[in-house]
Amino acid sequence: MRLTTGLHGYVVLRFSSGLEIRLHNLICAMILMMVAVVGGVALLTTGSTDSTFSDLVGLFDGDAVSGDVAFAIADVRLPRILMGFMAGWCVALTGAMLQSLAQNPLADPGLLGLSQGSLVVIMLVLVLFPGLPLIFTPLAGFAGGLAVAVLLMVLVGRHHSGGLGILLMGIAVETTLSSVTSILILYAPPEQSHAISSWLAGSLFHSDWSAVGSFAAWFVISIPAILVIGRKLRSLDLGDHMALALGEAVHITKPVILIVAVLLTAAATAAVGPLVFLGVMAPHLAWFISPAKGRARLFLAAMTGGFLVVAADGLTRLGSDQVALPTGLAIMMIGAPIFIISLRLRTISQARTG
Amino acid sequence: MTGRAKVFSAFILILMAAFFANLSLGATNIAPEDILLAFFSFDADNYDHFVVIYQRLPRVLIAVFVGSVMACSGAVLQGLMRNPLASPALLGINAGATLFVVGGVVFFGISSAFQGIAALIGGICGFGACLMVARMSGMDGNSRGLSLILSGAVVSMLFIGIANALLLSTPELRNEFLGWVTGNINHVYIDLLYQMWPVGVGGVVVLLILSRALTLIALGPEKAASAGVNIVLVSRLAIAAVVLSSSAAVAICGPIGFVGLVVPHIVRPLVGAKQTMIIPGCILVGASICLIADMVARLAFSPFVLHTGVMMDLFGGVVFAFVVRRYYLTPGLRRSL
Numbered sequence: 001m002r003l004t005t006g007l008h009g010y011v012v013l014r015f016s017s018g019l020e021i022r023l024h025n026l027i028c029a030m031i032l033m034m035v036a037v038v039g040g041v042a043l044l045t046t047g048s049t050d051s052t053f054s055d056l057v058g059l060f061d062g063d064a065v066s067g068d069v070a071f072a073i074a075d076v077r078l079p080r081i082l083m084g085f086m087a088g089w090c091v092a093l094t095g096a097m098l099q100s101l102a103q104n105p106l107a108d109p110g111l112l113g114l115s116q117g118s119l120v121v122i123m124l125v126l127v128l129f130p131g132l133p134l135i136f137t138p139l140a141g142f143a144g145g146l147a148v149a150v151l152l153m154v155l156v157g158r159h160h161s162g163g164l165g166i167l168l169m170g171i172a173v174e175t176t177l178s179s180v181t182s183i184l185i186l187y188a189p190p191e192q193s194h195a196i197s198s199w200l201a202g203s204l205f206h207s208d209w210s211a212v213g214s215f216a217a218w219f220v221i222s223i224p225a226i227l228v229i230g231r232k233l234r235s236l237d238l239g240d241h242m243a244l245a246l247g248e249a250v251h252i253t254k255p256v257i258l259i260v261a262v263l264l265t266a267a268a269t270a271a272v273g274p275l276v277f278l279g280v281m282a283p284h285l286a287w288f289i290s291p292a293k294g295r296a297r298l299f300l301a302a303m304t305g306g307f308l309v310v311a312a313d314g315l316t317r318l319g320s321d322q323v324a325l326p327t328g329l330a331i332m333m334i335g336a337p338i339f340i341i342s343l344r345l346r347t348i349s350q351a352r353t354g
Numbered sequence: 355m356t357g358r359a360k361v362f363s364a365f366i367l368i369l370m371a372a373f374f375a376n377l378s379l380g381a382t383n384i385a386p387e388d389i390l391l392a393f394f395s396f397d398a399d400n401y402d403h404f405v406v407i408y409q410r411l412p413r414v415l416i417a418v419f420v421g422s423v424m425a426c427s428g429a430v431l432q433g434l435m436r437n438p439l440a441s442p443a444l445l446g447i448n449a450g451a452t453l454f455v456v457g458g459v460v461f462f463g464i465s466s467a468f469q470g471i472a473a474l475i476g477g478i479c480g481f482g483a484c485l486m487v488a489r490m491s492g493m494d495g496n497s498r499g500l501s502l503i504l505s506g507a508v509v510s511m512l513f514i515g516i517a518n519a520l521l522l523s524t525p526e527l528r529n530e531f532l533g534w535v536t537g538n539i540n541h542v543y544i545d546l547l548y549q550m551w552p553v554g555v556g557g558v559v560v561l562l563i564l565s566r567a568l569t570l571i572a573l574g575p576e577k578a579a580s581a582g583v584n585i586v587l588v589s590r591l592a593i594a595a596v597v598l599s600s601s602a603a604v605a606i607c608g609p610i611g612f613v614g615l616v617v618p619h620i621v622r623p624l625v626g627a628k629q630t631m632i633i634p635g636c637i638l639v640g641a642s643i644c645l646i647a648d649m650v651a652r653l654a655f656s657p658f659v660l661h662t663g664v665m666m667d668l669f670g671g672v673v674f675a676f677v678v679r680r681y682y683l684t685p686g687l688r689r690s691l
């Protein structure tokens with residue numbers, strides 16, 4: 001393992017196996033990781049139950065910590081933070097993959113209606129088969145998300161996927177589906193309806209250790225997926241023709257990537273509800289921090305996504321006590337302006353290229 | 355009888371049929387002669403008469419009001435913005451009005467008398483936010499105002515998200531307002547209709563008066579100017595009328611989306627491109643569509659009564675997809691999008 005200068009003139013870390021990592025990407029990833037960990041620790045010690053950093057250290061050392069504090073930290077806050085990070089990771093990853101697939105920098109699982117498709121099917125399954133084990137809900141969501149993706153491809157056609165038309169079509173599909181969700185919200189008994197709405201708004205409130213456990217499986221799957229898909233995306237980003245010329249079996253690769261992306265969205269949607277705009281926001285921010293390609297891009301985007309959700313969750317808890325801000329809304333409030341900025345950047349770059 | 359006269363008489367017939375069907379069909383079916391009796395010789399002890407006058411007639415009036423106001427607004431917006439998707443629901447007006455009403459109730463506990471005013475202010479803010487976002491996204495010259503619709507969608511998403519969050523945090527208000535937020539035509543909202551109808555009717559009258567100038571503007575600003583139309587004044591007046599009257603409609607029964615999007619697309623192929631014809635056509639067809647949607651919502655899943663807004667979302671979403679495909683995804687536009 002040594003530091004050299006790569007073909008592009010960047011400083012890279014080269015391993016004996018031939019693997020190269022750009023030093024800049026590596027440093028950025030480490031900084032992001034550190035920020036996420038520091039933020040997580042800070043969040044662990046803030047909340048309505050007073051707790052200090054020494055309580056946290058005591059908890060891990062096995063010292064005696066009062067019951068309330070131990071419960072607040074270990075059973076409420078920690079799973080919530082972990083869940084937020086993992087869900088954000090998956091959604092941001094999906095966004096990055098979809099953007100490459102559609103050749104559209106504004107693609108987002110929430111805006112294109114994939115999350116909406118997942119959650120409609122999940123809700124229908126939960127209503128029609130109440131006894132179904134919870135482990136199946138991501139699969140149901142997968143079916144719904146994939147159905148929406150295929151519908152979009154049929155309605156939009158492959159040649160238009162790069163334009164803004166696909167976003168409008170996604171919004172159209174979303175509104176049609178949202179009528180189904182509003183029926184469920186309106187006719188479920190008040191408590192259930194409340195729970196459904198808070199899930200629809202994107203909420204980490206229900207995260208406990210069992211939810212984290214069942215979601216962790218999907219999170220673990222996403223890592224080999226990044227390693228395999230990142231490489232393919234690198235050539236797909238150059239356009240279909242170039243990818244074919246580089247020896248990429250586009251007709252197989254693209255559907256496979258789509259399936260992985262939809263699976264991850266479905267899992268995240270089932271766990272915390274839809275996180276709209278995160279899929280656009282995280283890859284753009286990651287690009288801003290460190291312009292990377294392929295695997296590094298996916299890793300950085302995913303990490304940014306995870307960090308953003310944890311940060312947004314922290315914001316909602318620091319905010320006022322009267323109005324509990326749902327995490328999804330907090331993300332939307334950060335994400336909408338960034339979405340608009342990226343629209344603007346896109347216009348500028350289009351004007352430049354003519 | 356000319357073709358246009360035939361079309362208009364068909365519109366009127368459909369409206370009459372929808373009107374009477376809506377009054378007579380329901381949990382108990384009431385014969386048409388009983389409805390006429392209820393109107394002309396009301397008998398307070400007769401249960402059917404009571405149902406017609408105090409339960410169904412208010413619903414019908416609200417549906418007619420909302421349908422015609424929203425449809426006219428949509429037609430005028432589509433003409434002015436030259437955008438086939440422009441409508442109160444997609445330009446943030448509905449969402450703004452909804453957010454302000456919910457916010458006013460949650461934070462200030464405003465009574466229903468002030469809800470209408472809150473909705474009017476909210477509609478203006480929603481539309482303003484949408485325009486501002488569109489300008490910030492820097493695609494004003496973009497083909498067919500696509501950025502405008504996109505920013506409208508983003509603004510609506512944000513506003514509705516905030517409104518829902520406010521309702522989630524106040525469970526006792528939530529039960530009361532949940533129906534309203536999804537767009538519910540209900541006889542209990544008749545008080546709001548009494549209060550808000552002058553705004554809506556005034557708006558529609560203004561649009562009717564301006565309709566000739568609006569047709570000329572739709573042909574192109576230069577042509578309109580050469581025909582002696584004061585473009586700036588007419589557009590501003592028309593937009594003010596649209597925003598205020600559709601916010602008034604939202605104040606009554608919540609955001610019933612997509613009437614404004616759907617109806618002009620039905621009317622335009624039948625009566626031609628003149629706003630003088632489209633606006634009256636939209637009044638008739640919009641009212642009929644709302645009456646029919648209300649009826650379907652009540653009858654399709656009886657004994658459950660669906661909300662009219664939900665029905666319109668379902669139907670309107672499909673039309674929305676169709677319009678996007680027809681206008682934005684046809685070959686030849688690929689480069690410009």
